[in-house]
Amino acid sequence: MTVDTVIAGGRLVTPTGVSEGSVAIDDGTIVAVGHEASLPEADRRIDAADRLVMPGVVDPHVHIDEVPENRAGTMPAETAAAALGGMTTFVDFAWQGRDRAGTDEDAGLLDGIAHKRAKEDESYVDYSLHGVLSRETEGTLDAIPEAVEEGVTSFKMFMSTYPVGVSNGFVDSAFERIAAEDAVATMHTEDPSVCEHLAERLKREGKGDPQYYPDSRPDYAEAMAADDVARMAREHGVKYYGIHTSCRQSAEVLSGFQGDGSRIRAETCTHYTALTREIHESRGNLPLIAPPLRTDDDVEAMFEYLRDGTLSVVSTDHSVYHREYKEEVENWWDSPFGANSAQYSLPVFHEVAVNQRGFSYPFLVRVMCTNPARTFGFPEKGTLEPGTDADVVVFDPDETWTIEETENASNATFSLYDGREVTGAVKQTFVRGQLVVDGGEIVAEPGTGRFVERDLPDWSE
Ligand SMILES: [Zn+2]
Structure with a gap:
């Protein structure tokens, strides 16, 4: 043979x-x-x-080609970036109305799934989808079992300040339905009312410099929302996965819900382990992401909670914008949120976790490959076992090199790691x-x- x-x-x-x-x-x-x-x-x-x-990196949090007026990310470019970064599987998002703007009012979640699924021929790596539940209707809830039939076994919702956001009441109903399917629920957790009021205050005070941006979405607002959502998840017994945990307060909340048999898991993202809010001083609006970059203590908290297993996955939240969209605006509130990192996540997290803090290679494989594969239902991924993909x-x-944003395969023409060795x-x-x-x-x-x-x-x- x-x-x-x-x-x-x-x-x-x-x-x-x-x-x-x-x-x-x-x-x-x-x-x-x-x-x-x-x-x-x-x-x-x-x-x-x-x-x-x-094993190839499995990233359960990637956004490609979803904002109609800002179609910077394309499957060939972003999945090339992924492959160059050792990422062989990712989970993107399917939208009601086909895209994030809900452009087609007649299109439901299954149309959103079909829309993204049709891009298979443009992808260098394997992918799946989370279903985004953005319309507060019975039809949305009825789409949950249909999506599960299509192999979309996790669902995401946004807090109500987002144009695609939903109320806590709807989240509560959706968790019940997701639990009935034994699927996974995820949620963007930052208390919308607190963030909105703080943002309005910064606007009134004319604090448009991006160094003020993190003050509009503080750590306690993230922790408040995490608590609300984890409490509802526990009540319904739904598998709940806390996305983009960025701070000590929020990780503490999630940790508190994990000891009692409730089914709660969580991730952080590479940038919350490698960057702090001071980066706005040199890079302006480019590092604008939500939740925002935080403090040195929060970075260390991410490692503490990764070590104890409260956080079990490191994802990218890869989002694609040309730098002009972020730089050609006067104030931070006019800039879109999101940053790309598919190409650099593995080498950067290897650097900050293994090289700088002495975490092991098996740890690296657990949080970037095996745990995300097991958490999201990819039995063929995240392992070197014979019989799997x-x-x-x-x-x-041992190779030392310097990240340069001019080498991006992504259509995003900047990297927050530019110049980092x-x-x-x-x-x-x-x-x-x-x-x-x-x-x-x-x-x-x-x-x-x-x-x-x-x-x-x-x-x-
Ligand atoms: Zn995201």
Whole structure:
């Protein structure tokens, strides 16, 4: 028997350990793991000596091509960025009305799913979708089981200050329906009323400089909303996943709901582990994200709560804007929110967690690969187990390089990590056995990715 590929002689990183070994891949699947001499002959041999061989990154929080008036992100560009960053699977969002603006009033959630699913041929990596519930109607609730049938097994809602936001009353009803399906609920948690009032005050005071922006969305407002939502989730027994946890206060709240058997998990994002609000002084509106960047103490809190498992995933919240949209405005409140990081998330988090704080490689694999795959129902992803998808990253942990935004594959023409020196670089990325990145370059055509219908995840493990 001859197989397609052997990745030979690397340090294999699994959620539980590191060992010397090789990986045999055939027909898109990992078929064997062991010493090279014990593996079948291969058509292609990738030398991974002195390199880490790990599962591809699974990112459950990515936004691509969703704001009609600002279509900066396209599937080929953003999924190329993902592949270059070692990301082989992500979860994007499907919208009622097809896109974030709800452009088509006759289109429901299933149309939104079909709209994004049709972009499969443009993607370099695999992806799935969260269903966004943005209309407070019975029809929205009825779409939940239909979406689950289509392999969309998680749902997101926004707080009421967003144009796509819903009331807490609707969230309560939606949690009940999501729980009945045994699907996963997620929610943007920042108390809308507090944030709105503080923003209005800053506007009245003429504080349009972006250094004031974080004051409009304080940590306690995030914690208040996290508490409201976690309480409703516990009441309904729904699997709840807290997205973009950014601060100590919010992580404390979530931690308090995890000891009592309720089904609550949470993520932070790379930027909350690597950046603080001071970056606005040098980068202006570019780092405007929601929740905002916070303090050194909050950064350390993210690591404390990652260590104790309150936070079990590190995502990107990758969002795409041309820099003009953020820079050609007078005040921060005229700038869109969001920043891209798919291409740099793995090397940056490797730098801040492993290199700077001594976290292990298995930890890196747990929070960026295995935990997100298990939390969101991808049994074939986030692992090097034989029989699963051959989504594999070869990573050189010793290569030192400087991130430059001019190298972005994303259509977003800036990076919050521009000029940052990191040690650790993605060398090869395989998507179901297909070599998509080699030597830090894209070597495939778009269409190597596909849409994945997800299972209902089992959170009892
Ligand atoms: Zn987001």
